[in-house]
Amino acid sequence: MKVKFIVALFMTIFVLGGCNMNNDNESKSSSANEAKEFPEVTAFQDEFTREFLESTEPTREGYYPFLSKTGAYKMDFPEGMKINDKSYSIDPDKNSEVVIFSSQNSNGPFIDHHVEYYSFINDPQHGRDQIEGRVGVEINFEEVSTNYDQKLEIAEYEYENSSGIVSLITKDGVEGQIQTFSSLRCSNDMEGNVCKGQIEDEKAEIKNWLKSIQLISKESE
Amino acid sequence: MSEDIISGSEFKTRLIDLGYKDLSSEELKFNIRQIYMEENGELLKADIKILKSSDIESDFVKDSGYDGIAVHIDTVEKEEVYVISEGTQDLPDWLYNIKAMLAGQTIKQAQATDVFVQEAKKHFNVDDNVEVNGMSHSLAHNNNTIALLSFNTFDNVYSVNGAQLNYYQLFNTDFRFNDAVKNEFSFNNDDEVYNLSPQDLHDFAMTYYKDKADRIDQVISTDDPLYAVSVVRGFFTLGSITMVDTNPDVPGLRELIADIPDNVIKEFQELAIDFAVASNEGGTNEGVKELIGIDVGAFKDKEGMELAGHIIANYDTMVRALNEKLPPLLDRVQTVTANSNEIFGSLEEAGYITERQKEVTIDHLTRIEKSLIDIENILKDNVNLRDKLNNPFLGAGNEIVTILRLASNLVEIYMSYMEIEKTGILKRLESIKDSHGLQEMLSSMSDGLKSYIGADMIYTSTSTKGEPIKVNISAALRMYQKSIPILEAKSTKISNFEKAIKDELDESYKDEKRKVQDEINQMESSPSSYRFLLSKHGYYPTFNKEIKSIRIHEIFYPLENNDFEEHLEELKKSVESGKLYIEKYRNAIEDLFEEEENVSQLFDLSRRI
Known part of the structure; x- marks a missing residue:
């Protein structure tokens, strides 16, 4: 089996070389038509992002209900953001899912969110260590109360030109955990102080938003 | 820092190879000690502990x-952990390869x-x-280095023949x-990272991670297909690299792939992402469906009429999907057929395929192209009609002709593929696969008289005249080692047998004899209790007889046919001659080598593991 596949892989490299994706325009124009029925916000205008949104009714101002494709968690999705389909990943057995979404042509700080779910990492200590490893600087997690029966731990870090908020979400009796990474940066060509002045507000908003991420226990599905 | 407990490429490669062998923890410990002894000529004086991922x-x-598998080795002076991560073994792993490497995605592993x-x-x-060393082959290298860096x-x-890091x-x-x-x-x-120049990003990644490069050691075969693929955009090769030509008959594929222009590779990468996204959600079939629009999983096992039947049943959806997906696929096939002389010509020149294989393949690829064009034309007409009438079933006559033309084209494609x-x-092309494996790599590692076949260590003797003699030292040591327990088990069986003869024959004869003697004594000492024996001479009215005395004249014949001495002797001799043979065998091998090559010592040590 594997031999055939390797050979097939090579054959495909040759076969697929020089492909042209000429059906792209078609699908985009059709989605533009459909988009008219949806709210006039970035999240709904983007076809890929729309696949995750459960309703056109906002959960609260500026957010729409998001359900992950693993079915492992829900959250409020910011209306001005778009999921990057190139970096989205989910494994076939639904044991991991990585969603990366970003603010578009922002006047304030540019924000990237990574929300990553792993069903096979249970120990919160592993989660905290991995997050700290990936951020590369020492961070301190603080537990924050949430609306749900789960544990949310948040930490902040600063780089020279950007800041970040990371979090770990775990729940007793539910396998797996969510690790989130949010980075905020001001563009070089923007009035530095205007943007920097907004960073703290944005951080508060992100910390509040993190509370909306809810791990779903298998039984309650 | 003192030298690592496990040192040398050969030892490390053999250790990674152990990871694939599905051994129990005890077997692993034994094998690690064995390899250590073979490689270093001395016993590993250390405590070994094992943890397998399946144990948690x-x-x-x-x-x-x-x-x-994690291996903890403690020599008292030094403590180290070696973690052997398994690489690409089966289809799911290769799919993961495509996703993680070409699409630059999931880091789950x-x-x-x-x-x-x-x-x-x-x-x-x-x-x-405590130092933790990652040992890896194939995909595991990508996982281990990402884990190291992140x-x-x-x-x-x-690592050996690793899947390289991807900067995305x-x-x-x-x-x-x-x-x-x-x-x-x-x-x-x-x-926006996807808009950057791949070369700039590559160079930046190399510089950025430069400080950590000395913690990564790689041995790569120039013939490894994974090495060939890593020429495409996304990859950077970090660490100190040793290149080995493991298959001198062919030049390797990297240059063939390096000739593909970057924009083509970029399109291929986009396609790989599409494939990955689709197969992420629905498995391989879904990935293929993304490419050609047809659920091949549903008809890959069908042939002839059954295939036609399936086409008829799913006609409408298939026609529409094919119509949408076929043009880009056809473009790709046409790119291949247009360049098939170059592609298959260079494969032939490089010695991967024969001239005949080249010709048949080119010929049938052209036929496949023709069939695809034909299908495309049929569909174009058909879908237009369908849209106009808004009816999945057109006029029956028209439809049957279309179905037959479609089916005959699909059958043609299938036949060409079979040809x-x-x-x-x-x-x-399978030989390409061998160059990815650990054993071809080991075979090309040799050091003086030492070389490898499979994962076994080979010594080449030059002390005799004529052709050099190759001796599989690993196998010889295994035989020497294992013969003793086997011969000992045989000895035990023989003495059990000896004991059984004694118990079952000699002892039980004595036992039976004693029982009879007891009964005799009993009768002689109390004859009166045996009066009932007279009962057959009548009871009433004449029953007044008594037994006064009983005398028994006994003769016990000796036990015969119980002499197994000779047979036992024979059996014992066979054990001795077995031992003798093994020693002779050992001496014969030792004689092939000089004393300073320490073969004799290896034999001695092998029994102390």
Whole structure:
């Protein structure tokens, strides 16, 4: 089996070389038509992002209900953001899912969110260590109360030109955990102080938003 | 720092090879000691502990797909952990390869590697001062190095024929790198990274991770297909690299792939992402469906009429899907057929395929192209008609003709594929796969009189005249080692047999004899109690007789046919001659080599493991 596949892989490299994706325009124009029925916000205008949104009714101002494709968690999705389909990943057995979404042509700080779910990492200590490893600087997690029966731990870090908020979400009796990474940066060509002045507000908003991420226990599905 | 307990490429490669062998913890310990003894000519004086990924929480391996073994070696002077991560073994792994490497996506396996290493450190009760070495082959190299760079999981990584790091993957994983890339190239959102020049990003990644490169050691075969693929955009080869030509008959594929222009590769990469996204959600069939629009899973086992039947049943959906997906696929096939002389010509020149295989393949690829064009034309007409009438079933006569033309084209394609397969070209290309394996790599590692076949160590004797003699030392030692327990088991069986003869024959004869004697004594000492024996002479009215005395004249014949001495002697001799043979065999091998080559010592040591 594997031999055939390797050979097939090579054959495909040759076969697929020089492909042209000429059906792209078609699908985009059709989605533009459909988009008219949806709210006039970035999240709904983007076809890929729309696949995750459960309703056109906002959960609260500026957010729409998001359900992950693993079915492992829900959250409020910011209306001005778009999921990057190139970096989205989910494994076939639904044991991991990585969603990366970003603010578009922002006047304030540019924000990237990574929300990553792993069903096979249970120990919160592993989660905290991995997050700290990936951020590369020492961070301190603080537990924050949430609306749900789960544990949310948040930490902040600063780089020279950007800041970040990371979090770990775990729940007793539910396998797996969510690790989130949010980075905020001001563009070089923007009035530095205007943007920097907004960073703290944005951080508060992100910390509040993190509370909306809810791990779903298998039984309650 | 003193030298690593496990040193040398050969030892490390053989250790990685052990990871694939599905051994129990005890067998692993034994094999590690054996290899250590073979490689170093001395016993490993250390305590070894093993933790396999399958030993921790029940769902970990199933959910993460991670398969690995942690080995803790403690020599009192030095303590080290070696983690052997398994590489690409089967189809799911190769799919993961495509996703993780070409699309620069999921780092799930690197996360799992990190979790396993942390669990192993806890299990072995070692702190962060103990050196942790990652050992990897194939895909595991990608996982281990991402874990090293992002989580600091390992102190060092050693790999053979590894899947290289992908800078898009690291951009999404290592946030310091992410930040540095954004600063360097002045952009703000993650998705803009795909617009950067691959060469610039490659060079930046190499510089950025330069400081950690000395912790990564790689041995790569120039013939490894994975090495060939890593020429495409996304990859960077980090660490100190030793290139080995493991298959001198062919030049390797890398140059063939390097000739494909970057924009073509970029399109291929987009396609790989499409494939990955689709197969992420629905498995391989879904991925293929994304490419050609047809659910091949549903009819890959069908032929002839059954195939036609399936086409009829799913006609409408298939026609529409094919119509949408066929044009881009046809373009790709046409790119191949247009360049088939170059592609298959260079494969032939390089010795991968024969001239006949080249010709048949080109011929049938052209036919496949023709059939695809034909299908495309049929569909174009048909779908237009369908849209106009808004009816999935057109006029029956018209429809049947279309179905027949479609089916005959699909059958043609299938037949052409069979013809290509019949030339054996696919089999022929299998040799490419061997160059990815550990054994071909080991075979090309040799050091003086030492070389390898499979994972066994070979000594080449030059002390005799004529052709050099190759001796499989690993196998010889195994035989020497294992013969003793076997001969000892035989000895035990023989003495059990001896004992059984004594118990079952001699002892029980004595027993029976004693029982009879007891009965005799009983009768002689109390004759009166045997009055009932007279009963047959009548009871009433004449019953007044008594027994006064009983005298028994006994004769016991000796036990015969119980002499097994001769047979036992024979059996015992066979054990002795077995031992003699093994020693002779050992001496014969020792005689092939000079004393300073220490073969004799290896034999001695092998029995002390």
